[in-house]
Amino acid sequence: MKAETTMLRTQVNKERDSAHSLETLLHSNREKEFHTQLAQQEKTTEIQLLRDRLSLSESKGYVENFLLYKPLLEKSWIIMSQHVISIRDHCLSQKKRLCRLFS
DSSP, rough: OOOHHHHHHHHHHHHHHHHHHHHHHHHHHHHHHHHHHHHHHHHHHHHHHHHHHHHHHHHHHHHHHHHHHHHHHHHHHHHHHEEEEEHHHHHHHHHHHHHHHHH
């Protein structure tokens, strides 16, 4: 009887140790998972910040290019307008000349 009691106590102690080991392992795994999720959130946030910075940088580049080329575009527009006016005036004078010839 004593041997059986001792054997049962030993078995209970082993099962208690096993349960404690499993609880420790479970806690460790949950902690690792938490840190992994936290690191993933940090990386996701960092990626979003880099995307935002890139977008802002590209926007600044577009504005700088526009400001750089705006005077050239305005000058080209003025020159084209002057050419159009010159061609229009030439056409009107040719029209008048032809009207005089045929009238």
